[in-house]
Amino acid sequence: MLLPAVPSLPLTVTDQMGRRVAVPFPPRRIVSLVPSQTELLFDLGLGERVIGVTKFCIHPAHARKTATVIGGTKNFHLEKIEELQPDLIIGNKEENYQEGIEQLATKYPVWMSDISTLAESLDMIRRVGLLTGRKEKSDAFVSEIQASMAALPPAVELKTAAYFIWRKPYMVAAAGTFIDDLLVWAGFQNAFSHLSRYPEISAEQLQAAAPQQILLSSEPYPFSEKHIAEFNQLCPAATIRIVDGELFSWYGSRLRHTAAYFQTLK
Structure with a gap:
């Protein structure tokens, strides 16, 4: 009405x-x-x-x-x-x-x-x-x-992570973004913090960054389990996981659930 x-x-x-x-x-x-x-x-x-x-x-x-x-x-x-x-x-x-x-x-x-x-x-x-x-x-x-968020246990050591938001071309969340700030809260150091906003990166840049973890966001690109093998080939030493993009990038009341989700990523 x-x-x-x-x-x-x-x-x-x-x-x-x-x-x-x-x-x-x-x-x-x-x-x-x-x-x-x-x-x-x-x-x-x-x-x-x-x-x-x-x-x-x-x-x-x-x-x-x-x-x-x-x-x-x-x-x-x-x-x-x-x-x-x-x-x-x-x-x-x-x-x-x-x-x-x-x-x-x-x-x-x-x-x-x-x-x-x-x-x-x-x-x-x-x-x-x-x-x-x-x-x-x-x-x-x-x-x-x-x-x-304040109750999240402090990370002993921040793990380096690349957070992907797009495929073909590869795009990551870098410095100056809300996702970059939340990565720290989740216990990660952004492997592309030397870049700005949402840059395109090449497979060679990803390999040179050598992140300990690769986080494939569920949005805006719908990454899923079928994409893990593709990144395993590029960075075989990295831990690769699909993450809930809404809990990393939605900045409204959904944040009430973010800390509990971050606990599952430890």
Whole structure:
């Protein structure tokens, strides 16, 4: 059920890109352009207010049934969003494209996250809770995540790891990414920390890096057991495993389960 637009007092907030945004408070018609932030909104009890999501917003499973699918994170359909008449759009600097965000911001309040560390993800959760009228619940999520991550036993020695996000061409998560920060929490040293963001690498570069572990993410490329032999040939001395990409890269309320998963990787 779509909630009708009603007059609201504006709340002026600053997003994680330093932009000042005036949001009707509380917002009643929210479009989320980021899967992990969609899940956060639903977990905050705001499902009835989420009227638009992307085709990649797979959690919760019913999100794409109760809300209008407005396209992907990089190619959302502006006309569909316009039909929804949102009073708040939530996006992310890395996952969405600048031109589309700028167009939306001329008509609607657009709040943007910018996340490359666990600390920044917790800040996002707090701020989203504040601007949607769910401060108490978002603060509780943050406290839960902080406590679970702090309870992780310290690694005696960080194992070097290469974290693959794509195949053909090979691409890894390197420095300046949220995954790179979480690798440390999981007890790993990124074998490609000397590179930036999500570089393409060659088989020769992988062999030269000689990581102790190769982590094949379940997303965005759907690595599976059938790919292990391919990497075994390149790095026979490495331990190769498939890892849950959502628990390494989703920076919303799913982080409540991340520490327990990291314990299984020890």
